[in-house]
Amino acid sequence: MTTKAPIPSSKIDHTASIAPQVYDYLRARIVDNRLPPGTRISEAPLASKLKISRTPLRVALQQLATEGLITTRPQVGNIVAEFDSAQLLEAVLIRAALESAVVRRLANAMIDLSSLESIMAVQERAAQLDDYATFFIQDEAFHAELARLADMPRAWKITHSIKGHVDRQRYTMMAGIPKRSQRAFEEHLRIIKEIRSGSPSGAASAMRDHVNSVLELDLQGHGKDLPETYGQNNS
């Protein structure tokens, strides 16, 4: 980082497609709790803040709504969804079901997993340093690559879309839990080992345990820092 990062005049690249950028923008802020549950996201103020029109913003909001990260109430507003333990449990169940199917398929077909090695190398370093932020990104890459190898792109799309709830939970919990990434790294190793040994049920079981581990976290202490609102109050 010798050169300064380009200063985004409005965070939105108007030469690329806008809606996906806005989706990423909002999803990141919901997941990391900068937009805590209950926050209202009004279209007109946010559109003018981002210097875009309501149209692409609405596309992003509809996506977030189908994923359950916000709820859109007509004539009322878009509200960031509350933490909901039932919803979280269902998300974990769904993720476990889908990703178990993915690794089951990989184990059955004895797919070559060598493309995972570079990801695992970075993970190992991040785990040793307890660098959870880096590990978080590589964890996403790990699971995406598994789905890609299994030739199940749709399963990954669904997993990603439902992961929002899990990630938000994890984000508020992860702070202060040491060795968390180390453990996740070992779980990844176990999943790979089971796949390589050609054991579908073993791989599925390893994946289930891995996905379920987020449920062990306490359901208290929701982060309450850095609230940020779009609407009549803030701008």
Added chain:
Amino acid sequence: MTTKAPIPSSKIDHTASIAPQVYDYLRARIVDNRLPPGTRISEAPLASKLKISRTPLRVALQQLATEGLITTRPQVGNIVAEFDSAQLLEAVLIRAALESAVVRRLANAMIDLSSLESIMAVQERAAQLDDYATFFIQDEAFHAELARLADMPRAWKITHSIKGHVDRQRYTMMAGIPKRSQRAFEEHLRIIKEIRSGSPSGAASAMRDHVNSVLELDLQGHGKDLPETYGQNNS
């Protein structure tokens, strides 16, 4: 049916929310092959045909695109997706994974299934008459009710959204296969039995077999009746 059905002047009820109606309208026509693969769906002509604006129509199209029933190519058009055996296989795998998790949960918790009885009664009649159209609707109700009982609404939403591919396949295949609904009815009975006996793995297995049965159908003979286009050609 003593009174004539109300003649819809434009098929769209302008007193209700428009986008979901258009979604249902298009989905039904894609699934039953009135809009066969490759058909172009242009926004402007269809909007004027339905006497609505592009705005809600685009919402419906985006939904169909995320479900993979159409592909939207910017500056080209919306095209009804081709049949794709790999995509169908993945859809079945995903459905099997999700619905297995649902019945597993029901069996574990020994949930009361009495609310299924009225659905099963109608199914039995439809199966005896080999009335596949009615059975099709009740099949949907059956699976939806299972998810509802398991308290997994999101799993059902995902299942429904991915079911489009499966349903389309089924629709083009079902004609000329007698006793098909009879067999599906018996599979439903087996699923219920396994759940009631408190066997999660048995219920999951029964559901997997049930969902997989669509793959037994031949992958030839795509229906070629009643094409219908929106765009420059038709109107």
Added chain:
DNA sequence: GTCGGTATACTAGTATACCAATTGATAAAT
């Protein structure tokens, strides 16, 4: 103090008109 009505402001859904950028096909030129 409580209940009921009212005025007001805010919001998403929809409609309409328009422009930009790009694609694909057609026509023209070589």
Added chain:
DNA sequence: ATTTATCAATTGGTATACTAGTATACCGAC
């Protein structure tokens, strides 16, 4: 026959306006 120029069609996005629910604060009657 092949390349090039032209043109129509299409989605993505902008801008604006209107509609009809909804929330909220206020006021008055009792």
